[in-house]
Amino acid sequence: MNKIFFLLLCATATQAVRAQDTASVISADKVQAIERALSSDEMGGRGLFTPGLDKAAAYIAEAFKVAGLLPWRPDSSYLQSFLFEDKKKQMKLMNVVGILPGKSKSDEYVIFSGHYDHLGTTGDAVNGDSIYNGANDDASGITAVIMLANYFKALGNNERTLIFAAFTAEESGGFGSQYFSRQYEPSKVVAMFNIEMIGTESKWGRNSAFITGYEKTDMGKILEKNLQGSGFTFYPDPYPQQQLFYRSDNATLARLGVPAHTISTSKMDSEAYYHTVDDEIETLDMSNMAAIIKAIAVSAESIIAGKDTPSRVDKAGLR
Numbered sequence: 652m653n654k655i656f657f658l659l660l661c662a663t664a665t666q667a668v669r670a671q672d673t674a675s676v677i678s679a680d681k682v683q684a685i686e687r688a689l690s691s692d693e694m695g696g697r698g699l700f701t702p703g704l705d706k707a708a709a710y711i712a713e714a715f716k717v718a719g720l721l722p723w724r725p726d727s728s729y730l731q732s733f734l735f736e737d738k739k740k741q742m743k744l745m746n747v748v749g750i751l752p753g754k755s756k757s758d759e760y761v762i763f764s765g766h767y768d769h770l771g772t773t774g775d776a777v778n779g780d781s782i783y784n785g786a787n788d789d790a791s792g793i794t795a796v797i798m799l800a801n802y803f804k805a806l807g808n809n810e811r812t813l814i815f816a817a818f819t820a821e822e823s824g825g826f827g828s829q830y831f832s833r834q835y836e837p838s839k840v841v842a843m844f845n846i847e848m849i850g851t852e853s854k855w856g857r858n859s860a861f862i863t864g865y866e867k868t869d870m871g872k873i874l875e876k877n878l879q880g881s882g883f884t885f886y887p888d889p890y891p892q893q894q895l896f897y898r899s900d901n902a903t904l905a906r907l908g909v910p911a912h913t914i915s916t917s918k919m920d921s922e923a924y925y926h927t928v929d930d931e932i933e934t935l936d937m938s939n940m941a942a943i944i945k946a947i948a949v950s951a952e953s954i955i956a957g958k959d960t961p962s963r964v965d966k967a968g969l970r
């Protein structure tokens with residue numbers, strides 16, 4: 652058997668093994684374990700300036716460490732702290748950010764993000780329950796970010812640098828992503844996958860999700876191209892009147908021209924548990940969530956490889 656043929660055989664075999672291994676990185680069981688931790692009563696609904704929020708930040712930082720990510724800056728931890736003026740008092744807030752350095756295009760960034768804060772607790776307990784667990788909003792997005800970090804670390808072939816970000820203060824105005832956006836040169840950020848509320852089936856059923864602001868760049872088309880034959884479908888946002896493109900952390904980066912979109916399955920016209928104390932893990936579908944996370948991973952391949960570069964958002968066209 653000649654040497655070149657033998658080497659090719661090895662390469663193909665390695666790729667097959669790597670694909671099989673990485674596919675097992677994202678499983679319904681692993682999704683459930685992270686989701687259960689982040690949405691547990693212990694996290695107290697991850698309200699702003701509460702111990703529960705800090706506990707969640709520590710959990711995510713540890714998960715990034717275990718996944719093998721590097722801290723967002725060489726001289727820092729995974730915690731991206733900043734001061735926030737609240738009622739004339741300076742308060743500390745923190746995003747949690749880890750990176751997977753790229754190879755040939757390491758100064759080009761692809762972001763995977765979600766928000767880890769939620770509404771905390773309410774004084775008016777409902778059937779004795781006063782905690783907004785936020786299992787779907789947005790523990791499901793953070794679960795996806797942690798799973799994708801493990802997946803791409805295992806794959807180990809990203810030409811562009813991958814940034815995994817858990818934003819704080821999304822529910823109170825997006826202050827975490829605003830601070831984050833000032834740490835990077837926008838022209839170097841080639842794409843942002845912001846993941847919000849993927850815990851329930853979309854209006855089209857299993858193996859589907861939607862992309863906000865689909866018409867603003869060609870990123871959606873690139874993702875669909877990479878998913879051909881996969882049985883999974885990304886659709887344009889079916890609730891344009893809800894202005895979802897402007898209602899999550901992608902908007903901050905999009906206003907800087909970055910192709911930044913949110914991926915979601917939330918049925919905004921009928922999401923029964925949205926912003927209630929009943930947004931609990933029992934209302935979510937773990938295997939469908941795992942399928943959505945795998946689809947995001949596969950759909951991003953050509954962008955991470957530096958083969959496809961989504962078109963930029965026309966800033967002048969935004970509200």
Ligand SMILES: [Zn+2]
Nearest residue numbers: 766788789847
């Ligand atoms: Zn949210």
